[in-house]
Amino acid sequence: MKEKIAVVPGAFNPPTIGHSQLIESLNNYDRVFLVPIQAYARNERLTDYRIRIDMLEAFLCDISAHNASVHAIEHLIHSDGTYVKTSQVIEYIESEYPSADVTLVVKPELIAKFSTSSDTSHLVGRISLLVNPEISNISSSIVREKRFRDIDISEDITPSVHQLVHTKNLYVDLADSL
Numbered sequence: 001m002k003e004k005i006a007v008v009p010g011a012f013n014p015p016t017i018g019h020s021q022l023i024e025s026l027n028n029y030d031r032v033f034l035v036p037i038q039a040y041a042r043n044e045r046l047t048d049y050r051i052r053i054d055m056l057e058a059f060l061c062d063i064s065a066h067n068a069s070v071h072a073i074e075h076l077i078h079s080d081g082t083y084v085k086t087s088q089v090i091e092y093i094e095s096e097y098p099s100a101d102v103t104l105v106v107k108p109e110l111i112a113k114f115s116t117s118s119d120t121s122h123l124v125g126r127i128s129l130l131v132n133p134e135i136s137n138i139s140s141s142i143v144r145e146k147r148f149r150d151i152d153i154s155e156d157i158t159p160s161v162h163q164l165v166h167t168k169n170l171y172v173d174l175a176d177s178l
Contacts, residue, residue, distance in 0.1 A: 003100040004028070006130065007071075007093060009035040009086065013047050014161050014170070015059040016143055018136035022105070023065045025135060029103070033071035033093065034060075039083045047170060049075065055161050062158035085119045090127060103128040147171035 006029040012019065019034075026032045034056055038049045046052070049072075056070045073092055074084040086104070093102060104127055111131050113120075143156045148171055154162055165171065 003030045003097065004103065005031045005033060005093065005097060005100045006103045006105055007033050007035060007090065008105045008132075009037055009089060011040075011046055011140060012036050012052050012056050012059075013140045014052070014055050014143060014157055014165060016136075016138045016140055016157050017155070018138040019059070020063045020065070020158070021135040022132060023063065023068045025133070026105070027067065029067055031100075032065065032068040034068060035071050035073060035089055037084070038074040038078070038081055041083045043083075049081070051164075051168060051170070055164050058160035058164055059158050062160045087119050087123055090123055094127075101128065103130050105130045105132050107132050108134065144171045148173070 006026045008022065008026075010019075012034065015034075023032055023034075036049065036052050036056060037046075040046060053070060053072045056072075060068055060070065071093070073089065075081070077084045077088050077092055090102060090104060094100075104123075106129060108131050111129065138156045143153050146153050146156070147165065153165070157165065
């Protein structure tokens with residue numbers, strides 16, 4: 001039987017309880033790859049790639065997700081830290097796992113663009129798509145905003161991520177919270 005892999009790309013800036021609920025919903029997959037992006041297409045500001053990888057690894061230690069792992073590969077595709085297209089991520093994973101059934105997990109607002117984008121239209125029919133249901137109202141942007149405003153975020157992120165956010169003094173500047 002073919003291995004089933006769910007690919008969840010995202011900024012994970014920071015990973016939240018909402019992300020853990022999404023991972024729980026993917027328990028029917030053999031593997032769930034959390035793929036942190038290294039850059040946005042429009043060059044928007046992001047917390048350092050390595051710090052976000054560290055937060056994801058800490059996050060996974062805090063939750064019970066036997067099938068989930070950090071799959072930090074974008075720096076292997078573009079070592080210069082620039083934006084990596086979704087299709088490049090999928091093709092990289094397909095080359096690593098040629099016999100697997102790959103499912104890309106996408107946000108609802110991106111599904112309409114998927115089949116018409118020159119970047120991803122050639123993937124239609126080759127991989128499966130799963131629209132990420134909005135299970136939680138806790139998002140990374142809300143956590144960053146709360147942290148900037150000095151509002152408690154301990155219920156929104158896992159303990160290890162909380163410790164990293166405070167130790168590294170993340171999201172205290174307005175520019176970091178956008």
